[in-house]
Amino acid sequence: MSKGNNDILSFEDYKLPPLGHAISGAVGSTIANLFIYPLDISTTRLQLKGDDEKKQGLLEQIKTIYEKEGGLKGLYAGLGSDTLATVLSSFIYFYCYTALRNLQEKMNTNIGKSSAELNVAQELFLGAEAALISRFFTTPVSNITTRLQTAGHNEKGFKEIALDILKEKGITGLWTGYRASIVLVSNPSITYFMFEKIKSIYMRTQKKSNLTGLQVFLFSACAKSIATMLTYPFIFLRTRMIGGGKQQDGIIDSLKAVIDKDGYTGLYKGMQAQIIKGFFNQGIMYMIKDYVAAYLALVFYHSFKLKMRAKLAHWNKVISHPLFNMVFFFGVRQVTKFFNLDNPRYISLIRSFYLGSQFVIILLSFYLLSVIKNKNDTTVLRYVQPGSKQWDGKQTPDRLIETNNMEYDIADVKKQLNQGFTGLAVAAFLHLKFGYVQPLIIQSILGFKNFFMTKEARIHLFHANTSTGELRRPFRIEGPLGTANEKSQPKTDKGSIKRVEKALKAQ
Incomplete structure (x- = not known):
């Protein structure tokens, strides 16, 4: 795929159409989700714990779920709907982002810019726009998944949870937390921007032309950690609005409730677990995505025709x-x-x-x-x-x-x-x-x-x-x-x- 066996091409060099990036992103996200799902469900539980409940770390929470909720079955509760949300979210995000990016590059060329490359503002805006579109279609499934993750021994399935939400809030209840998600669309934009910055600094100082799979994992994981720290209060509020029993009326009410009860530090409850989850999820996802994209490039273009016919x-x-x-x-x-x-x-x-x-x-x-x-x-x-x-x-x-x-x-x-x-x-x-x-x-x-x-x-x-x-x-x-x-x-x-x-x- 590149000069060395252990090297892979950078994100832009694949020259795949939007569908290629969408498929590779969906595959990478799905596989990463299967690996880190126990971290995901445990992080959600930690974010929803009240002050009167026993304080637990991430590993203790995983152990508690494993022992009290049927072993692996408890750690993977809600996996089906979460996988569906992950596939749809990643597919739509990467498809929209690549399509919008290609369109913006053409516009840059048409208006006479010296380079078709996007500037920082364009990169951040396109990432946020793609994430906003993706979240609109996947928020209902994500909300139901969060309820399933916090249900514990409750045997309610996807359909029953959806009906509960409809009874509580009506059809708009399925989009509870979407306003918080509007702020959170900056998360993937910041992640991608930081990944590109870390990569460019490394490649310039080390005089490298490509990244290895391990480097892609580390750089993308670090970028995700930075983005998570900057946007965590909104991640926490969104989870709280969806998960705990009767849903809050909105993001402002939820924000006031947390500050009144726990102070401003309450907005960062469970952040350590969220960073650990995001670190591994983003690292695995981007590493697998790049390898899948490289394979798709071979399939879509001449290498497949020459070597695989x-x-x-x-x-x-x-x-x-x-x-x-x-x-x-x-x-x-x-x-x-x-x-x-x-x-x-x-x-x-x-x-x-x-x-x-x-x-x-x-x-x-x-x-x-x-x-x-x-x-x-x-x-x-x-x-x-x-x-x-x-x-x-x-x-x-x-x-x-x-x-x-x-x-x-x-x-x-x-x-x-x-x-x-x-x-x-x-x-x-x-x-x-x-x-x-x-x-x-x-x-x-x-x-x-x-x-x-x-x-x-x-x-x-x-x-x-x-x-x-x-x-x-x-x-x-x-x-x-x-x-x-x-x-x-x-x-x-x-x-x-x-x-x-x-x-x-x-x-």
Whole structure:
């Protein structure tokens, strides 16, 4: 990926589109969240402790939850909804930030600036703007997650907590703490600004051109710690407004209540735990994000085409075979027998994973459509589509199709999108009506496999060869078990085309 095996490229050098940064940020945040989640839930509990409760440190709080709330189950309470919030928040933030940054760089160039690079004010503003958009969409899920984290032995699930909030405050209650979040949008801006400053000072003094993975971890973690110290009172107030029993009326009321009871030092209750959590979370997230972004750069650009084409062709034959889906289906059934799928926590986690995966797949499909349109391949495509038998036994006439490669691919992707929405509706019906959970697990994984194995994805994302084989347009029509009826296949030979043209003229 760079000059040395241990070095990775800097954030800007990947030249990924917004979707690439969004995916890598979401993956990095999700993995980091799985590692530090016990710290997260313990920090939330510490922030909500009253003065009459026993003072505990972070490690003592973790030990208490582990011993009194069922071990790891207690330390990961609310993980499903928190993972959903993390994926959505990171995906939207990095997508918006990269898109806005690219737009600002173009504007800087258009107005005649000597450099397209952003100044400090622009960097901070764009980061805050992206965070504001992200928090608007994810605040409801984050609020429900905070309630789940503080519920203790309470067996209420995601749906029950959401209904409780609606009863207490109405629909606006789901956005409780959003005003505090408006101030907190400066947190990621400060984090990124400090990361860039620390990095530039290090690279200038040490005469380095790239950062290692460990350096990315340390620099981003330190930057997050500084941002947390500067914005912590608002982090604390937001948690207090959401978590403790009946919600406060607003940020001002919550601020007055804390100062009246504990003084100004009360605004910094639990800050040490928050800094420790942020240190590891941000460090792991940025380190993983950079590695994922580097991998995506290889996939999106020429390295993948040059180094992976042979392996892709081999694995495509294996993965695209209908037997693969059957083996995968029975494998999942056997594995899920070891889990209690009647447990509301497992069901909530599976639902979140399923909805998140379908959301990402839909976004990938729209991204694929944009790639096809940008290529604007108007190569003429003419072929004969054989007629089919109707319910009454009559054969419809053959049709002459005249289109181009771009329109042909767009129509096929839209057809797959419609099939995806149909599958989503069927899975939702089976789950809500009959309580089936396994289809959600299967489709969460198979959905990605099916997308990346589509002919359009292989052509436009992985630059596969379209001159011969199964990727040559028009595509062959295959049956459910990989069988193909030769009579129903589209025909491109001159004889078939002339025959249909002659029949059309005779009409």
